[in-house]
Amino acid sequence: MSPRVLIIDDEPALCAGLSSFLEDEGIGVQIAASGAEALALAEQNNGLQLCILDMRLPDIDGNQLALRLHQLDPSLRFLIHTGSAAYSPPDSLQRLGISERDVFSKPLLDMGLLVDAIKRLLHD
Template sequence: MPAFRVLIIDDEISLLKSLSAFLEDEDFDVIGATSGEEGLEILQRTKVDAAIVDMRLPGMDGNETIVRAHRLQPSLRFIIHTGSTDYHPPAALSDIGVDPGAVFHKPLPDLAVLAEAIRSVCG
């Protein structure tokens, strides 16, 4: 079975690199972006199965990034990875299928939960 292609959108470079390396070791095909705008540019030219999106991004925030990404690739599945402990997906994200159970708070003590979440949302 081919690897799932995962887009990680996070402006923390060290976190982006470590998460990418971990997921590559878990046999995912990983693409990284440091802003919502960069992530959307990638989605315009590359089919992706799942996106891990930070909420606090420079420029366009994670909520708007997800809404726009969904318009580009309606089958794309989303996982939210945020440092905000009180974050809950707004109605606009719930309406496009973002599962509140796919919200993970930084720092994650075990990155394996993200790998499992990707496998789960991608089916």
């Protein structure tokens, strides 16, 4: 069974490029452009294993969204994909197992690093 990943980002071009790359790597992808959409997809319990999460969304802070998604499904893993070069996971996310090595800055020039991180998180 291929990994199931939810990309949560409000930038359509970024989502399209990331989605195409991951699908070429054999990873199943869904996209949510807002926190509300991400929560609705997670509530459907459709086999999602990992979220690639932007920190700046139109309706909710990414840190808060990660906590809410974790409440819905404690087995979900997270990678942070942010435009903020200074971002560091707060203690609340570190308690979920999100560390500095799970944070990727936009634009990500080597998408292979993201694929390696997905494989690492889903096989740990």
